[in-house]
Amino acid sequence: QAGLNRVAKAAGKLYFGTATNPEQFVDAPYLTVLSNVHEFGQLTPANSMKWDATEPSRGVFTFDQGDKIAALAKKNGQLLRGHNCVWHNQLPAWVTDGNFDAPTLSSIVETHCSTIVKHYKGQICMPYILFRLHSWDVINECLNDDGTFREDVFFNTLNTSYIATALRAARRADPKAKLYINDFNIEGTGPKSTALVNLVKSLKKQHVPIDGIGIQAHLIVGEVPSTLLGNFRRFTALGVEIAVTELDIRMTLPDTPELRAQQKQDYRTVIETCNAVRDCVGVTVWDFTDKYSWVPSAFDGEGDACPWDANIVRKPAYNGIVEGF
Ligand code: XIL
Numbered sequence: 001q002a003g004l005n006r007v008a009k010a011a012g013k014l015y016f017g018t019a020t021n022p023e024q025f026v027d028a029p030y031l032t033v034l035s036n037v038h039e040f041g042q043l044t045p046a047n048s049m050k051w052d053a054t055e056p057s058r059g060v061f062t063f064d065q066g067d068k069i070a071a072l073a074k075k076n077g078q079l080l081r082g083h084n085c086v087w088h089n090q091l092p093a094w095v096t097d098g099n100f101d102a103p104t105l106s107s108i109v110e111t112h113c114s115t116i117v118k119h120y121k122g123q124i125c126m127p128y129i130l131f132r133l134h135s136w137d138v139i140n141e142c143l144n145d146d147g148t149f150r151e152d153v154f155f156n157t158l159n160t161s162y163i164a165t166a167l168r169a170a171r172r173a174d175p176k177a178k179l180y181i182n183d184f185n186i187e188g189t190g191p192k193s194t195a196l197v198n199l200v201k202s203l204k205k206q207h208v209p210i211d212g213i214g215i216q217a218h219l220i221v222g223e224v225p226s227t228l229l230g231n232f233r234r235f236t237a238l239g240v241e242i243a244v245t246e247l248d249i250r251m252t253l254p255d256t257p258e259l260r261a262q263q264k265q266d267y268r269t270v271i272e273t274c275n276a277v278r279d280c281v282g283v284t285v286w287d288f289t290d291k292y293s294w295v296p297s298a299f300d301g302e303g304d305a306c307p308w309d310a311n312i313v314r315k316p317a318y319n320g321i322v323e324g325f
Contacts, residue, residue: 003038017042082136088152117173135178147195182214188225214245250305264320271324
């Protein structure tokens with residue numbers, strides 16, 4: 001049997017990976033699939049490296065959860081993607097309600113990014129890929145769908161300067177890590193992906209380190225944008241690599257054979273697109289089984305978004321991925 005990472009690598013990609021949480025490691029059948037490097041050559045912590053998990057109070061850093069994922073990846077010979085340094089969600093109240101002035105918040109961002117990136121520096125560096133990975137989602141979801149900047153605590157206090165602050169801190173902390181900006185609704189063309197193109201251009205012009213664009217790809221069955229390929233190429237034309245970082249393709253429940261067939265096709269389309277773009281380095285699913293997918297808790301009445309079902313049995317979507325590579 002093929003294995004998703006195996007087919008991805010045979011196609012010239014660096015990895016096929018999945019998000020995970022350490023609480024799920026007690027599930028033996030789950031852990032067996034998760035640890036199979038032929039299926040997954042890369043892990044992303046779904047929650048364990050977020051701000052609330054890593055700096056719950058100012059200057060107090062806790063890495064025990066993230067370390068569990070890093071240790072598993074190391075044991076399995078899997079790459080690690082850091083996720084994430086700066087995001088408007090899963091922030092501790094001390095950040096959101098701190099009413100910090102600009103210099104103070106800027107130094108908080110800098111300390112947070114440099115401390116967590118430094119902690120994972122050099123982890124999971126496979127000799128055969130040298131400096132290509134691991135990577136960090138340094139900036140997560142900084143844009144609105146209309147292409148304006150998200151008015152979160154960072155933007156409201158610092159305007160866009162926090163983006164360069166975070167990226168520079170991450171570069172100093174781990175010069176070999178690929179630094180990404182990661183977002184959703186940037187899969188196809190539109191105001192948001194255009195705004196991201198402009199942001200990357202302006203960062204490059206200012207010599208701010210930026211290596212990659214993370215395309216989350218939380219998609220809907222039957223609604224994969226038709227402009228994926230052109231948009232992926234527009235990104236890589238900027239001189240950055242790209243990765244599909246959080247792929248899942250949800251449906252309105254109940255699941256039907258027709259929806260599963262469409263879902264298979266949709267997974268295949270996304271994989272084929274990454275495959276067709278040289279600098280699309282890999283694809284990560286946002287957990288591989290419906291048992292642990294975030295979708296039902298985030299989207300009312302929707303689910304079954306993953307390539308394995310809730311019993312950890314492969315769905316047609318799995319074959320769509322294999323065929324796509
Ligand atoms: C999600 C996690 O999977 C959930 O467990 C958590 O409750 C909320 O966050 N975009 C991102 C991810 O960048 O960090 C989010 O992960 C999903 C959307």
